[in-house]
Amino acid sequence: MPAPKRHPLADTPPMEAKLVEALPESGGWWFEPKWDGFRAIASRRGSTVTLESKSGKSLARYFPEIVAALADAPHDDFVLDGELILPVGGILSFDALQARLHPAESRILKLSKATPARLMLFDCLAVGGEQLMDAPLPKRRAAVERWYRARSDAIFLLSPVTSDRDVAIGWLARSGGAIDGVIAKPANEPYRPGGRARRKVKRHRTADCVIGGFRRSKNGPLVASLLLGLYDDGGLLNHVGFTSALGDEDRKALTARLEALIEPPGFTGRAPGGPSRWNNGRTSEWHPLKPELIVEVSYDQVTGERFRHGTRLLRWRPDKAPRQCRMDQLDHPLRVSELADLQDRD
Secondary structure (H helix, E strand, C coil): CCCCCCCCCCCCCCCCEEECCCCCCCCCEEEEEEECCEEEEEEEECCEEEEEECCCCECHHHCHHHHHHHHCCCCCEEEEEEEEECEECCEECHHHHHHCCCCCHHHHHHHHHHCCCEEEEEEEEEECCEECCCCCHHHHHHHHHHHHHCCCCCCEEECCCECCHHHHHHHHHCCCCCEEEEEEEECCCCCCCCCCCEEEECCCEEEEEEEEEEEECCCCCCEEEEEEEEECCCCCEEEEEEEEECCCCCHHHHHHHHHCCECCCCCCCCCCCCCCCCCCCCCCCCEEECCCCEEEEEECCEECCEECCCEEEEEECCCCCHHHCEHHHHCCCCECHHHHHHHCCC
16 A cells, blocks of 8 residues: 655745844835744645654654644645744743653653644645645735635634734834744745745844853853843842853953952852753853843843843943842743734734
8 A cells, every 4th residue: 555645845945034124115025923933834635744844854743733633624735834833821932842842752742732732824835736836925825814714723823914014013012922023025926945035023122131150262261151140039140141242342351350250159040050052062161250240132032031042242231230130021921812912913
């Protein structure tokens, strides 16, 4: 008996976007929120369902509830472009998505039942035997809307879209939580696999942080990065990230300034130490500091009460007291109840 055949477009690389500073002002663009999840191409050909990441790896075993919903959809021939998101406790959680990438199938099944993911849809590459990649965005959008309206499972969501730049700017103002920014898509162009005809704008937020420690360069004694901390409600200083983008700082003078403040423990709550996602699994020595120096940094996303990526140092803040640098600066969640409000706006 021959093996079931995948949809011929199942392995299509998703269309990408180029990072820019501002949304296009000219006409001919449609705008959508940029969701902070896992990009996924979902397909079905008969009984064969696939769910693939942006890199082409299968996500099917990690999100069995999505696969089941796709298999139960009223259509049996389609390829959809979307974003996997996951609500936990009324808030969309990137941490919960990452937790799904677990080696134990029993753990994944338990999580899929306790906290099911959602697939936010925004494009259609093929449906009902018709290939749509060569079609302009309005036709593809109409196809994904028809697919969504015929759905049989609330696990699917439809991402909002607008041609009104002012509405898109309003979405951008709310970004920083589950909304990672805004995508601008050329309305009259085809779907270009792997291409970057689209534009994306991210809103970078700022936070005032205490320097709780520093790391030296691998090649010498000069400072390489500053370790950032924020105080929680219990008065503990928690490690929340780092900045190595020190710009035009005089590293020799800064190193001397930091060395004069070396004093344990540095962080009194969650502290650096051991392997992390920031050092590719390697341990790295750091020096604790008295909590006296304050910097304002720019960041994009927060995961697990930490800056997901490195931050950029904007300025020193000698006017701020350390205890004014609190964790609540990072509180920008998107609540599940807000999704309907976003989807109703155009």
